[in-house]
Amino acid sequence: MASWQFFRLNIAFPLILVLLFLLDGNLMASLGNFLLRGSLHAVPMLTLIWFFYAIQFGVMDKMPFYVYVVIIGVLYDIFYTGIFGTYTLSFLGACFVMERLQPYFDSRMMSGLLLFLIGMLVYLAATYFAGKIIGVGHESHLAFFIFLLLPTSVLNLVLAAIFYYPGWSLLQRLG
Template sequence: MNNKITSNNRYLRPKIVYPIFLIFLVFFDGSLMSGFSNFLSFYDFSILPNLTFVGIFYAIHFHSDKHFAFWWWLVAVGLIFDLYYTQAIGTYLVSYLVSAYVVYLIDQRMPYQIWSTFWTIATGLLVFYFLVFIAGILVNETDIAFANYIIFTVLPTIIFNAFIEIIFYRPVESLTYIINK
């Protein structure tokens, strides 16, 4: 007996759901940081919610990137992020593309376990924020030491986003199974 839950609804197709979800996450990141800025920035620590990257990771990890033009939508998400938040094209566009490709390469070689996904997303976020830091140095917008940036911004950000990824792993896996079939 086949008990697989699938959807034949034309509005639950991956090429419709995933791009809308990724664009929603771009604006939700900013709203989350704006609404909880006192909670996410304390003392010298800054936690940057990057749920857009978590959504990109889920698309790669659950092989949803094969069901729609993932890399083109990733370029669009990077452009939206750049134009909406930084008013300069290139920083987040390149960072999202390179870090997503790193996650894509690592995810192919890692076992399908929840802790390996933690290390995969942590590596992707590390690459992402390293590229953002380098771009900030190139345009003279960064005046923080690299060690302070890693300790006070990147590590808390990786822990926060990886925690979010682990919490939503099983529900997103189930939803992805329904949408991809």
């Protein structure tokens, strides 16, 4: 790989990651009335989608991927929760599971979305159980499944499907 490609990927990937991190928070702040309607909560996870694209399209080996995962997890903990470790471990767990399972899935979009769904379930389950352990989550397992997991999964699978091929194209140009 040419040094300019290495430089381009290592500048563009984290820059886009930070922008998506800020966009996640901005979407929740500006569209909160729509995304948090009644008891249903659909949480956009654009940063996790970007990590999934890096794993699915094979560019994670060309950069310090897990360093970016830890940094974004720490930023989530600092800016969005104030509880250190919850999102850091959730992002690490989701990315680790997606990375380990990726060889068993092909590069078609539906297989990729199934891989992303598995990673998203790991991420949401980790944050849910961490909330239960530290005493900030009080909903039942059924309420978590119906009111958070299902709407969040649908929203993020639609977003991942819409941007699947544009994300593939961008990462192929960067890598």
